[in-house]
Amino acid sequence: MSLSAMQAHVARDEVKTSLVVDILTQKFGERCSRSKAMCEQHGHTTTWLPNQAPDAVVFVESTEEAADVVRVCAEHKVPVIPFGTGSSLEGHVNAPGGGISLDLSNMNKILQVNAEDLDCRVEAGVTRKQLNSYLRDTGLFFPIDPGADASIGGMAATRASGTNAVRYGTMKDAVLGLTIVTPTGEIIHTGGRARKSAAGYDLTRMYVGSEGTLGVITELTIRLYGQPEAISGGVCPFPDIESACNAVIATIQCGVPVARIELLDTMQVKACNIYSKLDLEEKPTLFLEFHGSDAGVREQAEMFGSIAEDFGGGEFKWATQAEERTKLWTARHDAYWASFTLKPGSKGVATDVCVPISRLAECVTDSMTDLEEAGLLATIVGHVGDGNFHVLILVDEADEAEVAKAEGFVERLNWRAIELEGTCTGEHGVGQGKMKYLQREHGGGLDVMRSLKMALDPDNIMNPGKIVKVS
């Protein structure tokens, strides 16, 4: 499959790698695994890109152990690939040059919750669902929700966000401080617990979204929020994509602090109706959620209702009961899996463009025309308050012509978004899959990124072959 052409070549040295694996086996015993199944599972994710297995997987239990692994690898210039839960989508954990997969899933302790400061400190392997169950009785919650039950460390590494970024921001906003193992195996701390700081370069934001290519995130201090007093939500169908997008623009301009505002295209609604046993009208539909006081959420919903009416939307179906709401949002979260009901046995190719919200309707409708012309079947869901949407193309892997069509579509979509002053990735990250779009998106900025990478990881051992190519 030609998608492997996206994968950067990374040199490997069998002798050194084998030596490093021996040293790590001696140090970590059974926690250093070279079993084929384990390595393959760690060389792949929910991505569409071909598997590239590491030579061994080491399960570390502390920052010091992670630093120890990196030091051994650094000494012999062998790649280190940090691994959380493996839910990334762009081949972030593939090991194109072999090396060591550094599995942080056992670093899953919640170290400190500071209710007064609305923050907490966690190890990188803590997952967002684990954290939220732990927080349930404190009245606090961690809002960032990328769908998958990803590790918080992995979410920071890929600058993840999801359905409620429109209100609560992305991992860029959620992280206050980090513990990092540098490419030489030093342990450093960035940021702190102060809400804001102007004390020098923003290293925290430099590591957030660096996808393990500048160091390993082992601990995080992150922001929490008070659980809203009231939550309400519902769904609202629109005659077309444009009206739905215009309603979203008006909603945000009016300052309605909507917590979630998600677009599902007609195909996606169809798929959700089948998969999640809903009976939604088969039209472009917004899923909404409001957080606030009782009076506040009522007011927000009323304001949205009247805006929706102006744009031909309706009827706005309320989900006042928690179960109804859970059913709807479970359906939204299962949208990915629901899509396959439209073409059983197919593989999904996910995309992730994000454009200024004023260009969203244009970008979505042009892409729908493009899909139709290419004869591809796809569903679309969008974090539409941010201008971010995902086309999931359903492809028969055995059909080479269809695969080629899908690849062509993905390319055109990414160029289209960049033309519209947007980005090829709103929240999935670059990994291997998006590297080829960065030159056009960043121009000379890509050289600055390369300088950063070369300054901080001159031997290119940290997750090589991702984000930027270095010689």
Added chain:
Amino acid sequence: MSLSAMQAHVARDEVKTSLVVDILTQKFGERCSRSKAMCEQHGHTTTWLPNQAPDAVVFVESTEEAADVVRVCAEHKVPVIPFGTGSSLEGHVNAPGGGISLDLSNMNKILQVNAEDLDCRVEAGVTRKQLNSYLRDTGLFFPIDPGADASIGGMAATRASGTNAVRYGTMKDAVLGLTIVTPTGEIIHTGGRARKSAAGYDLTRMYVGSEGTLGVITELTIRLYGQPEAISGGVCPFPDIESACNAVIATIQCGVPVARIELLDTMQVKACNIYSKLDLEEKPTLFLEFHGSDAGVREQAEMFGSIAEDFGGGEFKWATQAEERTKLWTARHDAYWASFTLKPGSKGVATDVCVPISRLAECVTDSMTDLEEAGLLATIVGHVGDGNFHVLILVDEADEAEVAKAEGFVERLNWRAIELEGTCTGEHGVGQGKMKYLQREHGGGLDVMRSLKMALDPDNIMNPGKIVKVS
């Protein structure tokens, strides 16, 4: 005065500098000034640190011109110091190694306002008040408000914030994209107009807060907000600092989306009463502002009122009329100048620590005890929702013993904040004045900052002697 000891030594080469000034005079004519008055005015700010004048000031009118200046300086390894309005407080625009002050104040065009996307593109010299007058009729506003009418470029360079950061964030959050002249005189663009992106290293956040040491910010794309439908506010006295801080913690935990929540200590209230002709009770006092719908601001104010009562605060005095509100907030903004009424002829030494909000009361009261023991007169204002507060020490410059006492206090305050998991600077930046605190605050992170600086500006021409010392 021993404060000059804080200023890093930067080598200067008279011959090369003189050559560069000649070249720039030929290129820019009268827009390259070497007049003593002009140079001195550009080598100083509202800072307490001694003046260090550049050799010439060049007034550029475009990104290309800025790049041209940097290229000439780069060729001859002569320092370039970007200059906005000169309102920074930590010696950011001083020229310890001489060189060229790059004045961006004529780059004051508002290039584009995208109302649908709630963003705009401005040249770096546009000031925040200029932008807000321009926006008045659009229903939008730019919220970041550091007090001074700073340039937006300078505000980004120092990661500024101010009174409403508790609701709207800091310049870290406000900037979507930047045009940068790199230390070699290349022009690059970072970020874009998409609301979020995961496309590689976050160069935008790397340049925000870099204080001109990694490149020159010449244009910015920044986020705007809809003007709130309703604004209300008021003042509330408390029996002591601790009760006031606890009321703030509770307010934020309850999710009241307060737009401003500012603490003034008793001395500051006294000074404001005299200077701004108010008749506030002379107690620790919170100034508040609420933004939202009519019902929303009413609800917020009621929630705050009931919380304040729990902590012994009151009576909460409403300012429902716009004039009353303006009078109060003008007084708050004039607090700096008001302080001098307590000791006419004195000079103010400003501080800027920021701590986790749970440690704020402790940090403020310990500092008050320290002031008393040192026999220093000072006022305190705090952006208390963020845990950030400013002690303004009123010092007789001619009294060396008093100056020494003030210096000792500033040091202890900064160490205290760092001990409490905070920072020596919440929003003023490092400049020259805070460099010596960064080792303890960042530890090994400071080495990473140094690597960044050396990778991107190997000849150390960009605002040398600020943030990190490089050999």
